[in-house]
Amino acid sequence: xxxxxxxxxxxxxxxxxxxxxxxxxxxxxxxxxxxxxxxxxxxxxxxxxxxxxxxxxxxxxxxxxxxxxxxxxxxxxxxxxxxxxxxxxxxxxxxxxxxxxxxxxxxxxxxxxxxxxxxxxxxxxxxxxxxxxxxxxxxxxxxxxxxxxxxxxxxxxxxxxxxxxxxxxxxxxxxxxxxxxxxxxxxxxxxxxxxxxxxxxxxxxxxxxxxxxxxxxxxxxxxxxxxxxxxxxxxxxxxxxxxxxxxxxxxxxxxxxxxxxxxxxxxxxxxxxxxxxxxxxxxxxxxxxxxxxxxxxxxxxxxxxxxxxxxxxxxxxxxxxxxxx
Amino acid sequence: xxxxxxxxxxxxxxxxxxxxxxxxxxxxxxxxxxxxxxxxxxxxxxxxxxxxxxxxxxxxxxxxxxxxxxxxxxxxxxxxxxxxxxxxxxxxxxxxxxxxxxxxxxxxxxxxxxxxxxxxxxxxxxxxxxxxxxxxxxxxxxxxxxxxxxxxxxxxxxxxxxxxxxxxxxxxxxxxxxxxxxxxxxxxxxxxxxxxxxxxxxxxxxxxxxxxxxxxxxxxxxxxxxxxxxxxxxxxxxxxxxxxxx
Ligand SMILES: Cc1cc2nc3c(=O)[nH]c(=O)nc-3n(C[C@H](O)[C@H](O)[C@H](O)COP(=O)(O)OP(=O)(O)OC[C@H]3O[C@@H](n4cnc5c(N)ncnc54)[C@H](O)[C@@H]3O)c2cc1C
Ligand SMILES: Nc1ncnc2c1ncn2[C@@H]1O[C@H](COP(=O)(O)O)[C@@H](O)[C@H]1O
Numbered sequence: 001x002x003x004x005x006x007x008x009x010x011x012x013x014x015x016x017x018x019x020x021x022x023x024x025x026x027x028x029x030x031x032x033x034x035x036x037x038x039x040x041x042x043x044x045x046x047x048x049x050x051x052x053x054x055x056x057x058x059x060x061x062x063x064x065x066x067x068x069x070x071x072x073x074x075x076x077x078x079x080x081x082x083x084x085x086x087x088x089x090x091x092x093x094x095x096x097x098x099x100x101x102x103x104x105x106x107x108x109x110x111x112x113x114x115x116x117x118x119x120x121x122x123x124x125x126x127x128x129x130x131x132x133x134x135x136x137x138x139x140x141x142x143x144x145x146x147x148x149x150x151x152x153x154x155x156x157x158x159x160x161x162x163x164x165x166x167x168x169x170x171x172x173x174x175x176x177x178x179x180x181x182x183x184x185x186x187x188x189x190x191x192x193x194x195x196x197x198x199x200x201x202x203x204x205x206x207x208x209x210x211x212x213x214x215x216x217x218x219x220x221x222x223x224x225x226x227x228x229x230x231x232x233x234x235x236x237x238x239x240x241x242x243x244x245x246x247x248x249x250x251x252x253x254x255x256x257x258x259x260x261x262x263x264x265x266x267x268x269x270x271x272x273x274x275x276x277x278x279x280x281x282x283x284x285x286x287x288x289x290x291x292x293x294x295x296x297x298x299x300x301x302x303x304x305x306x307x308x309x310x311x312x313x314x315x316x317x318x319x320x321x322x323x324x325x
Numbered sequence: 326x327x328x329x330x331x332x333x334x335x336x337x338x339x340x341x342x343x344x345x346x347x348x349x350x351x352x353x354x355x356x357x358x359x360x361x362x363x364x365x366x367x368x369x370x371x372x373x374x375x376x377x378x379x380x381x382x383x384x385x386x387x388x389x390x391x392x393x394x395x396x397x398x399x400x401x402x403x404x405x406x407x408x409x410x411x412x413x414x415x416x417x418x419x420x421x422x423x424x425x426x427x428x429x430x431x432x433x434x435x436x437x438x439x440x441x442x443x444x445x446x447x448x449x450x451x452x453x454x455x456x457x458x459x460x461x462x463x464x465x466x467x468x469x470x471x472x473x474x475x476x477x478x479x480x481x482x483x484x485x486x487x488x489x490x491x492x493x494x495x496x497x498x499x500x501x502x503x504x505x506x507x508x509x510x511x512x513x514x515x516x517x518x519x520x521x522x523x524x525x526x527x528x529x530x531x532x533x534x535x536x537x538x539x540x541x542x543x544x545x546x547x548x549x550x551x552x553x554x555x556x557x558x559x560x561x562x563x564x565x566x567x568x569x570x571x
Contacts, residue, residue: 010484017484071488073453074462098483102465105418105453114534115418117448131538137351138444140342144539185462189478190489199485205570229571240502247468247503248482253338253444254362254502262570273338276444279543283568285560286549296549301563305554313557321561321571 003029004089006080007040007052007060008099014048016163017095017202019055023163024156025093026056027122032091037061039083039175041068041076046172053170055163061087061175070188071099075179077106082177084111084151091123096155097201104155114147120160120280123152138253138276158202159259160280200249203232205262206281208251210236210274212267212288212307216244221311222266228318234258236268252277267307270295287311326381326472326494327432328371331425331439331451332364332400333415334393338444344540351445351540360396362507363440363500365403370505371438372404374472381435382406386428388421390414394523401518402510408523416533418450423531425451426458435494436477441466441501446537452499463497464490470504 005025007018022038029036038052039061049060061083068075080103084092092107094100096118108115120142121133129146132154136143200206207226213219219233226233233249240250251258253276263281268274270286270293278284279298286299289306296302303310336342337357345352360368368385375381385405387393390412397408411424429437437459442449449465456463468487469480477496480489510518552560564571 015484071483073464074456077457098466098481101449102453102463102481105422105450105465106457106463108419108450108534109422109454109457112534115448115450116535117450136446136537136540137336137342138338138447139543141344142541142543143446143537144541145535146538147535149534182460186464186490186492188488188490191483191486192488193483193486197485202484247501248487250502257447262564262568276338283564283570284546285564296551298546299549300546300568301560302549302551303554303557303560304551310554310557314560317557317561318571321565 001034002087002089003036003091004084004087005038005093007038009042009044012044017158019163020161021093021095021156022052022055022057024161026166028091037087039080041079049172054165054167056166056168057170058168060170060172062172063175072184072186073102074185075183077103078179078183079177081107081110090151092153094155096157100155104153108153111151113151113153114149115153116145117155118157119154120157139279198232200232200234200256204260205229205231206234206258206260207231207264208234209266210268211238225311225315228315236274265295268295269293326435328383329429329434329437330368330371330385332385332387333361333443334358334389334396335361335443335445348540358396360399361440361443365507366504367438367440367500368400368403369508373505386425388413388415388424397523398518401521402514403508407521409526411526411528413528417535418448418454420531420533422451422454422458424528426455427529429459437497439499441499452497456497461495462492465499466501467498468501468503470498
């Protein structure tokens with residue numbers, strides 16, 4: 001028995017979600033009185049991998065191979081499944097990231113494992129089943145999922161789980177699984193990374209704006225507010241439909257689901273489909289000129305006012321606050 | 326080109342979600358069902374790709390009981406040529422993916438489209454499971470898809486950016502916003518849908534590996550604290566000292 005956790009890297013660096021899943025996996029391992037083993041694919045320096053020992057990881061399998069420089073989900077899934085078999089893992093943990101969503105169902109299929117995607121709790125282990133909580137019905141409900149298979153695959157929802165330091169010492173081991181050539185069926189042609197931008201699904205603070213902003217030319221203040229807060233920017237569906245903002249920024253039932261610590265909604269009415277994507281945010285601030293806007297009903301803090309007046313003042317106030325702290 | 330589009334039948338996006346039987350079952354009383362919005366994108370893309378039947382056929386498949394037939398007919402009205410209903414209540418993604426894979430194995434499709442996720446159980450599991458069961462490539466969340474000859478070019482989202490990749494057909498693609506504009510059925514489509522074939526297939530025996538055992542509705546936020554428009558400093562202060570988020 002052991003818990004295997006897949007650690008993603010971005011150009012050789014581990015991000016917050018990597019430490020989240022590491023910490024989650026090691027807490028599960030603790031519960032099960034077993035060890036948490038990490039698996040990393042691609043070129044990541046040992047010094048970077050060694051950081052995982054701060055989160056309870058006692059062993060890291062590292063798989064490096066020239067063919068694995070870019071993400072090939074069939075090959076990556078085969079490697080992670082092979083790692084699970086080698087380590088006798090009965091629980092495999094991944095981040096519910098874009099890549100994790102492409103990998104976890106393949107790994108689960110290979111291992112005939114029950115899969116829970118987007119977990120928000122540590123599992124509870126019963127004699128013949130395991131229970132994990134996740135959101136369902138587009139965050140309108142929290143569901144308890146029961147897994148009955150011997151092996152379980154769980155993807156952790158970003159930002160849902162507090163990272164906890166737990167220092168152990170980790171040994172790094174080269175792992176050279178056999179990978180079939182038939183696993184290399186996709187070719188990555190191009191990666192475009194907006195390096196200065198904070199990734200929306202992982203952001204701790206999100207500044208989002210809707211049709212109340214009137215047009216794309218008014219997004220300067222939204223970006224500035226996001227900048228001051230170190231936040232990602234987002235928008236409502238009509239805004240991306242109109243081409244004011246890219247589709248990748250659209251949150252809601254048919255867009256991205258976010259669960260940041262702070263979600264600031266500016267000029268967004270709060271339609272049920274929008275709320276479905278943001279309701280698991282820890283704190284919600286709404287700025288809207290209409291006191292009857294439904295968004296206020298689910299907000300923690302609200303300002304009834306004109307965005308074009310409030311946002312510049314808020315930027316100024318935050319700059320002063322940041323300057324003093 | 327032969328395209329298979331997987332469609333799921335989900336509660337309308339405006340539905341109020343409640344549960345019965347001690348919060349162990351979704352309460353479908355009064356719920357309107359629709360084609361999963363992402364599957365509508367998948368279907369619209371498929372209809373565009375076959376170009377009015379000149380370049381192939383579109384088959385839709387749904388794993389569901391007889392109650393899903395209105396949704397299947399709507400898919401036919403949008404432009405699918407024929408439909409398959411696997412006659413079973415979907416138990417989990419593993420069950421569904423195995424049923425679809427079974428059908429796909431004996432009907433060489435060049436392209437299998439799904440939505441990126443169903444908006445009810447939101448597993449985002451079926452597309453990659455299908456890819457694995459059929460031993461073909463899969464892209465779970467595609468923002469763009471083009472097909473040229475035997476090659477698919479797919480743009481997928483990654484954290485903080487995008488990735489463009491290619492694969493030879495057949496592939497499974499989970500579609501998201503941006504792949505196609507959702508099509509609305511017109512009168513001719515609706516009339517025609519009635520006479521298009523809808524075949525009912527019995528399921529194969531597959532045990533589900535997961536089940537939804539209990540539901541809670543998220544805690545309602547305590548009442549909103551309203552702050553004067555002229556007093557943004559107060560908001561900054563509350564976010565720091567009370568909410569502790571900045
Ligand atoms: C199948 C389906 C799926 C959908 N999925 C999504 C989804 O995923 N995400 C999503 O967002 N929507 C989704 N929608 C659309 C949703 O129903 C709403 O139409 C949409 O969220 C409204 O966007 P909005 O709030 O930006 O615009 P509006 O509803 O037009 O609201 C604009 C708001 O701005 C306020 N305002 C105007 N001027 C100012 C000002 N100067 N200062 C401050 N406030 C101002 C107004 O009071 C109003 O409340 C979906 C709809 C359907 C049918
Ligand atoms: N019961 C079903 N019948 C047919 N296709 C389905 C069914 N459930 C899910 N799918 C497809 O799989 C996609 C992802 O669903 P899910 O894995 O449930 O989030 C959906 O967008 C559909 O295309």
